[in-house]
Amino acid sequence: MAAPDLLFGLRNNFYLGAYQAAINNSNIPNLSQEDAVERDSLVYRSYIALGSYQLVINEIDSSAATPLQAVKLLALYLLSPDNKETMISSLHEWLADPAIGNNPILRLISGIIFMHEQDYNEALKHTNVGGTMDLHALNVQIFLKMHRSDYAEKQLRIMQQIDEDHTLTQLANAWLNLAVGGSKIQEAYLIFQDFSEKYQMTSLILNGKAVCCMHMGNFDEAESLLLEALNKDAKDPETLANLVVCSLHLGKSSSRYLNQLKLSHPDHMLIKRSSAAEESFDRAVQTIA
Structure with missing residues (x-):
């Protein structure tokens, strides 16, 4: 009989x-x-x-094990954007x-950092051989x-062969369904609904x-789901970004959420896109003026 997985609950909370x-x-x-x-x-990743x-x-x-040194490097990387080259x-x-x-764990952290850098080929060099569900x-x-x-679907198939019911397999399935769209959206919703019935409700x-x-x-x-998420974590970047998009579709002002996102996460993709659009608009106005 397999030994009990003592870290199951901890991993699940993190995921x-x-x-x-x-x-x-x-x-x-x-x-x-x-x-x-x-x-x-x-x-430490939590x-x-x-x-x-x-x-x-x-x-x-400095005496900590390699995986913990890698996690420390991730913290340094996120805290000091000016020293990214050193990290x-x-x-x-x-x-x-x-x-x-x-x-x-070192390969996982490497993949996360190179994904932040949008250097996806470099990330895959270290993650593509797999070895863990993470x-x-x-x-x-x-x-x-x-x-x-x-x-992505090929990776999901591998995960399903290893453990179809694993939390990460279910999450990966939901991410893929959202990316594919169409009728798959309902399937993704049901996965998140299942999580919300089994586990404590989180922003994720x-x-x-x-x-x-x-x-x-x-x-x-x-909107009501996102406001509930905002109650749990007022600075969560994904909640704020999704509220900006949701508010625009509902014809409501999104400026407060956008300003909150700009203050707490100035490097967020939505802020970068918003700033680029503002600059393009200003340049267009100057050419007419």
């Missing part, structure tokens, strides 16, 4: 965006050394997701080191960013349901 619950319930007894490192990496970059940097010292240089050094370069799920995200839903689940509603033209329902 579904219940970051504080992941942190609060992380004191798990009788873990092996390998499991303890994975537990710590999930806890702190990163909550924006507590400095705490992660302060707590992980990426360190990352390349670690990945080239035969002793640690194949560590799955890596397969990240591959699905990368392929969807590259608008290659055919490759509420945003998933809301995006499905927007695709189906149900903007009133989407």
Whole structure:
């Protein structure tokens, strides 16, 4: 009989965006050394997701295991955008080191950082061989960013063969359904609905349901889901970005949500696009003036 997965609850909380619950319930007894490192990496990644970059940097010292050093590097990368080159240089050094370069958590963090850089080919160099459900799920995200839903679907099939009921398999299925659109939107909605019935409601689940509603033209329902998500986390960038889009479709002012997003996440894609559109408009006005 297989040994019980002591980290199941912690992983599930992390995957579904219940970051504080992941942190609060992380004191798990009788873990092996390998499991303890994975537990710590999930806890620190939860702190990163909550924006507590400095705490992660302060707590992980130079004697920590490679996976934790990788998580610390992610915190440094997100905290200091001006020093990205230094972080990426360190990352390349670690990945080239035969002793640690194949560590799955290091490869996962590398994929996340290169995805932030929009260097998808470099990300795939380190994630594409898979090996863990987290890596397969990240591959699905990368392929969807590259608008290659055919490759994303192949990754999903691999995940389904490993464990069809795994939370990440279900999430990856929902992401792919949203990307494909059409009749698949209803299937994605049902996945998020199932999560909301089984687990505590999080911003991630509420945003998933809301995006499905927007695709189906149900903007009133989407707005109420997003306002519920905003109550849980007033600075969540995806909630704010989705509220901007939803408000525009409902004919309501979106400026407050856009301003909140600009203050808390100035590098968000929606802010960059909005600024670029404003600059183009200003240039057009000047040519007429």
